Amino acid sequence: MTRSPLVGKPAPALSLPDANGETYDLTPESAGVPIALFFYPKSGSYGCTREACDFRDAWLVGREIFKTSKALVVGVSADPVEKQKEFVDRQKLTYPVLSDSKGEARKTYHVGKGLLGLVDARVTFIIDKEGVVRDVLDSTMNYGAHVKFVNKWLERLEEEERRANAPPPREPGLITEPGLATDEADESPTPHSRVEPISPVSPGVAQERREPFNGAAPVQA
Numbered sequence: 001m002t003r004s005p006l007v008g009k010p011a012p013a014l015s016l017p018d019a020n021g022e023t024y025d026l027t028p029e030s031a032g033v034p035i036a037l038f039f040y041p042k043s044g045s046y047g048c049t050r051e052a053c054d055f056r057d058a059w060l061v062g063r064e065i066f067k068t069s070k071a072l073v074v075g076v077s078a079d080p081v082e083k084q085k086e087f088v089d090r091q092k093l094t095y096p097v098l099s100d101s102k103g104e105a106r107k108t109y110h111v112g113k114g115l116l117g118l119v120d121a122r123v124t125f126i127i128d129k130e131g132v133v134r135d136v137l138d139s140t141m142n143y144g145a146h147v148k149f150v151n152k153w154l155e156r157l158e159e160e161e162r163r164a165n166a167p168p169p170r171e172p173g174l175i176t177e178p179g180l181a182t183d184e185a186d187e188s189p190t191p192h193s194r195v196e197p198i199s200p201v202s203p204g205v206a207q208e209r210r211e212p213f214n215g216a217a218p219v220q221a
Contacts, residue, residue: 003137004110004125011035011127012108016076016098019084024096026074029131034071034157036150038113038124040143043079043087049142051122054147056093063147073150076100078120101220112138122146126153128159185217 011028018024018045028035038055040048053075058066066073073095079087081099088097100106106120114121120142126149127133134157136148 004123004138005134006110006125007136009133010123010131011037011133012054014098014105014108016100016105017081018099019079019081019088019097021081021085024074027131028127029074031127031131032129034069034129035127036071036073036124036154037076037109037127038122038146039075039100039106039120041111041119041121041125043077045082047122047141047187048077048202049091049141051146052087052093053093054089054144055150056091057149058151059094063151064202065151065158069154069158071150071154074098078103078106114138124144124149126150139168139170140212172194181210 013022013028016024016026026037028036036055038051040051040199042048043052044209051097052075055075059073065071075093075095077084077097078100080101084097085101086094098105106112107122109125111123113119122143124137124146126135127132135149135153137143137146138159155217
């Protein structure tokens with residue numbers, strides 16, 4: 001499987017009709033949340049229905065990371081608007097499903113054919129908050145792998161953000177707040193102070209008291 005040329009690059013913007021026939025503009029770089037953009041072969045087919053419902057359930061009851069990350073899920077297929085409307089209503093899908101009847105979005109995202117060219121490929125793009133394509137899963141047969149792929153990446157992106165926002169580690173012995181400073185420095189001798197040595201005193205021996213010399217000779221009796 002060839003690596004997508006979009007990985008590591010800004011995700012292209014899309015403008016397609018949704019299931020209600022209204023133009024849906026997807027601009028990843030300004031979305032501000034992670035995006036799971038999945039292309040699938042055909043609305044209403046068994047595998048595509050299972051995949052679409054997996055993404056629906058991931059938001060509703062299945063996977064907490066979809067809620068905490070506020071991920072945006074968007075589905076795209078070549079089906080006309082009327083078919084998308086029927087598909088969305090029947091499966092109670094809670095995210096945008098877009099009609100790419102002219103194949104413009106597939107061309108923009110380099111999505112080709114699957115199953116030896118018999119059907120449109122099933123491809124999912126994970127896009128981060130900055131609008132950069134981080135990874136792509138191209139798996140037409142394994143429809144159940146796509147929501148797991150997105151779940152793994154949402155957890156990874158959340159961990160990256162947590163580490164980026166964590167305070168830097170404090171160096172050992174480094175005082176970062178004035179209130180934490182001690183007075184140990186004040187207790188040390190100043191450069192001009194003189195410490196007088198203390199002479200040892202033997203037990204039982206009295207020391208002679210010496211008067212300070214004032215410069216005068218002692219007076220003889």
